[in-house]
Amino acid sequence: xxxxxxxxxLADLFSAVLEHPVSRNWSRHEDGAWDSLKHIQLVFAVESxxxxxxxxxxxxxxDSFQAFLDYVVKHRAAQSGN
Numbered sequence: 897x898x899x900x901x902x903x904x905x906l907a908d909l910f911s912a913v914l915e916h917p918v919s920r921n922w923s924r925h926e927d928g929a930w931d932s933l934k935h936i937q938l939v940f941a942v943e944s945x946x947x948x949x950x951x952x953x954x955x956x957x958x959d960s961f962q963a964f965l966d967y968v969v970k971h972r973a974a975q976s977g978n
Contacts, residue, residue, distance in 0.1 A: 902946070902972070906965055909945055913937050922961040938964070946972060 903920065910918040914929050924930045930938075939955055942948065942964055948971045950958070958964055 902968055903965055905945065906942070906961070906968065909941050910938065910961060910964075913941055918961055920961055920965070924959040942968065947975070948972065 907918055910922065913934055914927065916929065924935065935958070939950055939958070943950060946968045948968055950967070954967065958967065
């Protein structure tokens with residue numbers, strides 16, 4: 897899966913969970929809909945969709961679309977040996 901594909905899939909996932917469109921610059925601090933329940937829903941959805949696992953420390957630091965994207969790209973590359 898290419899970076900653009902991952903980014904587009906992640907944006908679709910965010911939009912579905914948060915129930916509105918998001919951009920790459922989207923932050924938890926800018927979005928009243930991104931509460932603690934939505935945060936956990938995002939974590940589970942990203943884990944399920946992309947086959948990655950977040951530890952507790954990482955989950956706390958995932959506060960933006962970009963943070964999720966960076967994590968997914970990094971860990972998918974590591975899984976594929978790139």
